[in-house]
Amino acid sequence: MKATTDFIKMKQKAEKITMITAYDYPSAKLVEQAGTDLILVGDSLGMVVLGYESTVPVTMEDMIHHGKAVKRGAKDTFIVMDMPFMSYHLSSRDTLINATRLMQETGANAVKVEGADDVIDQIKILTNAGIPVMAHLGLTPQSVGVLGGYKVQGKSSDEAKLLVENALKCQAAGAFAIVLECVPMQVAKEVSERLEIPIIGIGAGSDTDGQVLVYHDIITYGVERVAKFVKQYTNVNEAISLAIDQYISEVRIGAFPELKHSFQMKPEEVKSLYGGKA
Ligand SMILES: Nc1nc(=O)c2c([nH]1)NC[C@@H]1CN(c3ccc(C(=O)N[C@@H](CCC(=O)O)C(=O)O)cc3)CN21
Numbered sequence: 273m274k275a276t277t278d279f280i281k282m283k284q285k286a287e288k289i290t291m292i293t294a295y296d297y298p299s300a301k302l303v304e305q306a307g308t309d310l311i312l313v314g315d316s317l318g319m320v321v322l323g324y325e326s327t328v329p330v331t332m333e334d335m336i337h338h339g340k341a342v343k344r345g346a347k348d349t350f351i352v353m354d355m356p357f358m359s360y361h362l363s364s365r366d367t368l369i370n371a372t373r374l375m376q377e378t379g380a381n382a383v384k385v386e387g388a389d390d391v392i393d394q395i396k397i398l399t400n401a402g403i404p405v406m407a408h409l410g411l412t413p414q415s416v417g418v419l420g421g422y423k424v425q426g427k428s429s430d431e432a433k434l435l436v437e438n439a440l441k442c443q444a445a446g447a448f449a450i451v452l453e454c455v456p457m458q459v460a461k462e463v464s465e466r467l468e469i470p471i472i473g474i475g476a477g478s479d480t481d482g483q484v485l486v487y488h489d490i491i492t493y494g495v496e497r498v499a500k501f502v503k504q505y506t507n508v509n510e511a512i513s514l515a516i517d518q519y520i521s522e523v524r525i526g527a528f529p530e531l532k533h534s535f536q537m538k539p540e541e542v543k544s545l546y547g548g549k550a
Pocket residue numbers: 315316319320327411413422423424454486488489495498499500501
């Protein structure tokens with residue numbers, strides 16, 4: 273398993289870092305088998321697994337429940353857990369207790385927090401306490417209500433400059449990496465060049481130190497519409513629907529199960545069963 277320092281070395285050697293979300297045992301197993309550098313137990317699980325409209329309703333209990341399953345499926349991959357909405361804003365004590373629970377109850381290796389401003393202090397406090405922190409800037413979905421939707425961030429040069437400043441503050445506070453979401457590629461390039469810690473982009477173009485995508489988006493699983501930045505490498509919705517349609521119609525016409533799916537008694541047992549009439 274890689275360590276936080278390995279990701280910085282990868283940046284220095286210009287080796288791209290791969291991160292993929294996972295939310296349960298099977299997704300974690302497949303993502304680990306494929307050899308990803310990091311797994312993110314994203315609070316996007318609220319949307320892609322639990323069916324909420326945003327990530328705001330996701331609780332600590334939800335995160336821990338899914339984080340435990342991910343760890344069981346991916347024992348040898350560096351796991352980052354999203355700290356859910358409002359779990360790192362009330363007090364430093366709450367932040368520390370919540371991050372500790374995410375790490376100790378699931379076996380994850382790091383936590384991720386969205387935003388700058390007050391969150392910078394929380395990054396400092398967590399790092400000082402020995403908890404590796406990944407920051408998350410640009411489009412921060414937990415603030416969707418304030419941002420007014422899932423929109424590209426940092427489009428003006430003033431906004432872009434603020435983003436660079438905030439990224440530098442996250443680095444100074446001790447963050448080992450930053451997710452940069454939904455920003456113009458020129459902004460992502462600037463941030464990646466100006467920082468020593470790796471920048472992992474999503475909707476941030478190709479000039480970042482790595483990429484992250486949501487598992488369900490990559491394989492088109494459950495999701496219907498995806499963001500512009502997603503590449504859908506396959507469509508398992510189609511494969512699943514086809515299989516389920518066939519199952520239902522075969523049961524209805526009696527084509528399933530076949531003999532090979534059925535268990536047999538020995539002939540002498542059949543004979544002594546109600547006089548062999550069974
Ligand atoms: N399935 C899924 N994938 C994600 O990447 C994801 C989630 N869910 N849930 C949590 C957040 C929300 N995210 C989102 C959701 C939508 C857009 C989106 O539709 N963006 C517009 C940009 C609009 C503009 O031009 O400003 C797009 O067209 O891509 C972006 C990020 C990223 N995260």
